[in-house]
Amino acid sequence: MTKLFVGKASDIPHGKIVHMTIGKKKDILVVNIGGNYHAVSNLCSHEGLRLHEGRLTGKELVCPWHGAKWDVTTGKLVLFPEKLKSLRSFKVSIENDSVYVEG
Ligand code: FES
Secondary structure (H helix, E strand, O other): OOEEEEEEHHHOOOOOEEEEEEOOOEEEEEEEEOOEEEEEEOEOOOOOOEOOOOEEEOOEEEOOOOOOEEEOOOOEEEEOOOOOOOOOEEEEEEEOOEEEEEO
16 A cells, blocks of 8 residues: 655645546545545546546535536445446545545
């Protein structure tokens, strides 16, 4: 398991979405919801398009492309006309003021 530095916790305020690409395959989205940080794949499992420009309301993120609604705390689909595979979720840890994702 690799531990990846995302950024300073103080630079990711409540409700903010940040994203990072690691290598050629990992595209990860990190959010702060009320001081708790969560990370999921940034690629929507509908058509593989990027989610980070979507709208975050509470713990629900709406895909900007076709409107799939995701729970970013679990990676599970909340609402969409068809069944979609869950987003991969990643463990997040905070050390001092630094946010890390394990993946
Ligand atoms: S790519 Fe996200 S709903 Fe289609």
